Amino acid sequence: MTNPTVAALLARSNRLGSNPKNTNYAGGNTSAKGTETDPATGEQVELLWVKGSGGDLGTLKESGLAVLRVDRLLALKGVYQGVDSEDEMIAALDYTLHGRGGAAPSIDTAMHGLVDAAHVDHLHPSSGIAIATATDGEALTKEIYGGKAVWVPWRRPGFQLGLDIAAITEANPGAIGAILGGHGITAWGDTSDEAEANSLEIIAKAEKYIAEHGRNDPFGAPLAGFEPLPDEPRRAKAAALAPIIRGLASTDRRVVGHFTDADVVLDFLASAELPRLAALGTSCPDHILRTKVKPMLLDLPANASVEQSVARLKELHKAYRADYQEYYDRYATPDSPVMRGADPLIVLVPGVGMFSYGADKQTARVAGEFYVDAINVMRGAESLSTYAPISDEEKFRIEYWALEEAKLQRMPKPKSHASRVALVTGAASGIGKAIASRLAAEGACVVIADLDLEKAQAAAAELGSTDVAIGVQANVTDEAQVQAAIEVTVLAFGGLDLVVNNAGLALSKPLLDTTAEDWDLQHDVMAKGSFLVSKAAARVLIDQQLGGDVIYISSKNSVFAGPNNIAYSATKADQAHQVRLLAVELGKHGVKVNGINPDGVVRGSGIFAAGWGANRANTYGIKEEELSMFYAQRTILKREVLPENVANAVYVLTGPELSHTTGLHIPVDAGVAAAFLR
Incomplete structure (x- = not known):
């Protein structure tokens, strides 16, 4: 049974953490002091329960204390x-x-334990940080x-800060x-309620003061030519630039991206003070760890062409890396x-x-959310005073703190496909769904991607x-x-790394019953559809310059002359040769193309359930429910596929073990001798 003190702490934490006005995701910590019986002595002992390292207040559970x-x-x-x-x-x-101690203590533990109060909250509200980063923050x-x-x-943050606050x-x-x-x-x-009320009072007073005393244009007048593009052109330009930027941001290690064109961001990007404020970077330690010392800013107007923007982004990225190296060299110690x-x-x-980036989508998204918080901090500070974050030297001490490094080293080893983005067509059921799941x-x-958006x-x-x-939803x-x-x-x-051409349908008819419409439909979906998907994906893969994988789910029928199957098998043969052709063409870009x-x-197959199964069973003179066993029994291994x-074959082909394999077709048919590749 949960200690009442702990229960109240968790409830307070979840309430405070669920509102982004109070603190950012995974930011801040809360605590409570109380007593419990020490099992070793039978005596009452005073304990501190405090949010441990990592985790999020909004979803905090007892295991996170x-x-x-x-x-x-x-x-x-x-x-x-x-x-x-x-x-x-x-x-x-x-x-x-106490005992096994629960979660690992965070660097803010002393702030909670040394203060002579039963309940303590430490939060990162944008309004509060605005006061904390204003030049005259103490007077304010x-x-x-x-x-x-x-x-x-x-x-x-650390022991001395705890002593200071105490x-x-x-x-x-x-x-x-x-x-x-x-x-x-x-x-x-x-009490827990009193601590929560006090936290909310501090936040509310900061918000009210900024609203009543702040300037209406803290970022200065909008800059002509830097206004947000209309919705459709804006999204189109974002999509065109995304692979380029992700490739640049992945120079040292592959990252996943997140994009936002929220009004708060677009307004900031159109302001006169943007260059000065962007160069100052963020201040709150959590912000620094997620967003780095400062962002990279494209210094071109909104109507710059994609080509102009790409050229300038590459120049700026080179300069950013050199500047960051200088920052590291300036402050690093042995x-x-x-x-x-x-x-x-x-x-x-x-x-x-x-555009924001991280090792996974959540990290990338949260990095963007943190920078939005930083924009709001800058707005509040600039509306009252002048934004003055901590120095670059202090930022470095946060970013390259040995304790932060130790936390990173404790993280589990990334999985084989971490930081990769996959698009699977026809993936709402059957083979495609299994591939997506794996x-x-x-x-x-x-x-x-699937014809049926709801199912997708x-x-x-x-x-x-x-x-x-x-x-x-996508009709290929x-x-x-x-x-x-x-x-x-x-x-x-942020981009794309892996494409699986799986969308398909099947018509089982002999030659004389196959219509031109049947032929066109079969080829449109699989031959033309795979071509269109591969072509569109290849543009992204080439722009990123990160290599990638294209997988075709072909069929043993691409080499096996099955009965009453002219349209389907010919289409599969088309797909099989696309693999060979694209493997040659895309190899110079580091893109591997393979087939299964x-x-x-x-x-689980949508194709078989839609009539193909009944047709094939009729062709072989068996009942439809016997079809899977029939297929299994005709194989060498006598196993159902x-x-x-x-999905296992896709995993292996796109994983690190087969990094040097392209132009290959892997049979996954339990052994059909007539379909052996020659």
Whole structure:
């Protein structure tokens, strides 16, 4: 049974964390002190429950809390040797844990444990950080709060910051919280409800003061020529630039992207003060870790052509990397972690929007959300005063903190397809759905394309949130719909790495019963459809310059002369030769093209369920329900071919083990001697 103190803490955390006005995703932490019986002594012991390292307040559960003994935590004051020993103090927290301690303690633990209050909140509201990053933030704090919230000068999170806040609470018994210079807010209370009310009061007062006293144009007058493009041209330009920018941002390591053209972003990108403010970067430690020291800004007007924009982006990227290397070299010490990469995580394109990047979609999306928070911080600070973030040296100390590096090293090894984006056609059922599921399980972001949008979206939802998979409607015979699906893909995930041409249908008829319409339909969907998808995808793969994979789900019928199957088998032979042709043509761009030749896959197949199964059963003189066993018994291995078997082949062909294989067709037919490749 959950301790009532813990239950109240979790409820408060979830309420505060679920509102982005209070704090950013995974930002801030909350705590509560209370007593429990020590199983080793049977005595009551005072404990601190505090959000552990990582996690998110809005979804915090008991397993995400670190549990420490308050007496042992306070005893650390006697061994603390100053700010140069901050990293050692984090390690010392392990010796203050109660029992197994729950989650790993975060760097903010001292802020909660050393303050003489039963309940403490530390949050990152944009309004509060606006005050914290204003040039005259200390004076503004006095004016806004009149002593109810006090100013704490910038200090990197850690034990000393906890001591600073503890001293301020003792010296200001009437205070309910503090503005942490360059960082955020802290509030406390004797009860959970009081701490929450105090947090909300500090936030509300900052919001109200900014609204009543701030300038109407904190970013200056809009710049002519930098206004947002109309919706359709804006999205089209974003889709055209996305692969280029993702390729640049992946110079050191492949990343997934996120795009937003929210009004708050477009307004910022059209402002006169954009160049100055973008160059200053962010200030809150959480923002810095997610967005890097500063963004990369395209310094061209909105109506610049795609070609002009691409050329300039490449120049700016080269300059950004050189500048970042200089930043690292300037502040790095012999014991600093090695440089993690010199590519930008935030790219701003006036008139178009913001591209953000990370190892996965969630990280990329959250990075964008953090920069939106930073824009709101700048707006608040500039409306009252002048935005003055912490220095680049302090940013470096945050970005390359040994403790942050240790956290990164503890992360699990990426899966084989992590940071890759896959588009699978005909993926709402059968083979396509199995392929999409396997790729998602291996870490890929997946776009499920299907004729039926509702089924595509339902199949995507089964794989997880929209950070994992999305469903799109696409008739592969329609070039405009194919291009639209590709554009949705690159705007959703930044680019494209892997395409599976799986969409298909099957007509089982002898030659004399096959009409010209049958022939055209069969070839339109699979031969023409695969061509259109591969062509549209190839543009993205070439622009990215990251290589990639194109997979054709062909058939053993591409080489096996089955009965009453002229249109279907001829189309599959067409697909099979597309593999060879494209493997040769796209190889110079690092793109591998391979095919898979399954035997009849009955289970879960939309094709078989739509009449193909009945036709094939009739051809072989058996009942339809016997078809899967019939196919199995005619194979060498006597095994039924399942959708998952085909998905396994896609996984292997697109994984790291076959990085040097292209132009290959893999049979997945349990052994059909007549379909052996020669």
